[in-house]
Amino acid sequence: MIQRYMRTAVTFILVFFSFSVAAQRNLRIFTEKENDVTVFYASNEEYCPVSVEITLTRDNLSTTGFSDGVFVVPEYAQRFRLFSLTGIRPRRKTSYSYTYRAVFGDVKQVSYDSVFRYDLPFKKGAKYRIEQGYNGRFTHLGENSLDFNLPERSQVRAAREGVVIDVVQSFTATCLREDCKAMANHILIYHADGTIAEYSHLAFNGARVAVGDSVNKGDLIALSGSTGYARGPHLHFICYLPGFGSPRSVKTKFRTGKGATAAYLVENSVYQKNY
Numbered sequence: 001m002i003q004r005y006m007r008t009a010v011t012f013i014l015v016f017f018s019f020s021v022a023a024q025r026n027l028r029i030f031t032e033k034e035n036d037v038t039v040f041y042a043s044n045e046e047y048c049p050v051s052v053e054i055t056l057t058r059d060n061l062s063t064t065g066f067s068d069g070v071f072v073v074p075e076y077a078q079r080f081r082l083f084s085l086t087g088i089r090p091r092r093k094t095s096y097s098y099t100y101r102a103v104f105g106d107v108k109q110v111s112y113d114s115v116f117r118y119d120l121p122f123k124k125g126a127k128y129r130i131e132q133g134y135n136g137r138f139t140h141l142g143e144n145s146l147d148f149n150l151p152e153r154s155q156v157r158a159a160r161e162g163v164v165i166d167v168v169q170s171f172t173a174t175c176l177r178e179d180c181k182a183m184a185n186h187i188l189i190y191h192a193d194g195t196i197a198e199y200s201h202l203a204f205n206g207a208r209v210a211v212g213d214s215v216n217k218g219d220l221i222a223l224s225g226s227t228g229y230a231r232g233p234h235l236h237f238i239c240y241l242p243g244f245g246s247p248r249s250v251k252t253k254f255r256t257g258k259g260a261t262a263a264y265l266v267e268n269s270v271y272q273k274n275y
Contacts, residue, residue, distance in 0.1 A: 027052070027073065027102050029082070038096075040082040044073040047163045047212050048190040051107040053244055054082070058096040061085045072106045104165055104188065105196055105242030112241060113193040117262040118159040118254045119217045120273040121199065121237055122150060131234055133267030134251060139229070144249035145238035146265055150224040152233040153203050158215045159237065159254070160197060162189040169207040171227045184228025184236070187221055191239075195250065200236040201227055 026045035029052070031038050038061075044050050054069045065083040073080045087094050122128060132140050132147040140147075150156070166188040173183055185202040187209065203225030215221060226233040240247035253262040259275030 029054075029100060034084075036087055038085040040084065042071070042073045042077065042080045042082055044075060044077045044080065046075055046104065046165060048075050048104055048165050048196075049073060049106050050075075050102050050104060051242060051244070052082075052100050052102045053107075054098050054100045056096065056098045058085065058094075060088050060092050060094045061096055062088055070107065072108060101244065103242050103244060104190065106194055107242045107244060109194045109241055112195050112250060113191075114250070116160065116193070116252070118239075118252045119157070119259075119275075120254055120256065120271060121148065121157055121159045121235060122273060123155045123157060123220075124218075124273055124275065126154075127270055127272035129270045130265050130267050133265065136267060138231075143238065143246075144240075144251045145236060148235040148237065150233060150235045152225060153206070153223045154233075154235075155220055156199055156202065156206075156222040156224050156235055158189065158217055158219045158221050159252075160189070160191055161216045162191040162197070162214075164188070164209045164211050164213045164215060164221075165190045165196070167207045167209065167211055169202060169205050169222075172204045174226045174228065174230050176229060176231065178229075180229040182228075184230070185225060189215060189221075195239050195241055196247075197237065197239045200238075201225055201230050201234060203227070 027050050028043045031040055050073045052071045052073060063083055063085060071082050085096060128148045128150055130146055131149045132138055134144045169185045171183040171185050184200045186198055186200040187207060189197045199222060203223040206223035206225055209215060209221045224235045238249050239252045240249045251264055254265055255262045256271050257274055
């Protein structure tokens with residue numbers, strides 16, 4: 001492709017990239033010149049949409065399509081147009097720099113399938129207690145997440161069908177220090193309604209799926225553990241809508257007993273899976 005350069009002098013400033021937790025390794029932002037215009041594009045090789053928040057500084061440049069700086073790049077996109085920069089005053093220098101952060105999913109999404117019935121995330125015939133429920137006092141304050149008291153290396157099964165978008169299984173440590181919060185092995189599964197489920201504190205090398213795998217309800221996905229910030233072995237489950245900073249966690253109803261009915265799970269209650 002022939003690239004045409006802007007007639008005004010351009011000073012390029014070093015660009016720094018910043019990522020949130022669950023960094024998007026397969027997201028790339030790049031620019032192309034179209035006459036006097038610099039166009040920003042993104043490619044996304046992840047298995048779900050990726051939201052990008054760009055912080056831009058510029059001199060002698062106007063923007064088109066920038067708005068709030070938040071963009072949702074579709075999965076598998078190769079050349080997704082974001083915004084453009086155009087010089088304002090001819091024969092004067094122009095310069096820009098930017099940083100960005102990115103998360104899996106669509107941060108602009110507000111609705112989801114609130115009546116979906118999830119399966120209990122363990123094998124048939126087993127029963128476990130909810131150690132900590134929604135808005136729990138230990139680590140769930142302001143968060144709709146659940147802790148199941150699964151012993152070490154118990155089977156973790158998919159509560160809902162979807163595609164695996166992230167797998168971390170290299171950590172071995174367990175502690176109650178602040179830095180341990182980033183050392184929990186986990187699996188993320190993207191659902192058809194745009195929500196994401198996180199299965200966390202998994203065993204070292206405990207994943208039984210890989211990024212890109214499609215899973216069905218009840219499929220074996222991992223072995224439970226006690227990695228990261230934890231008082232002992234358990235499975236941490238959270239379903240959320242994507243967001244920059246803290247995810248927007250949502251309550252989910254689970255099929256219990258023989259699976260005929262579904263309800264929100266309650267802290268300190270024991271639930272058996274007979275389906």
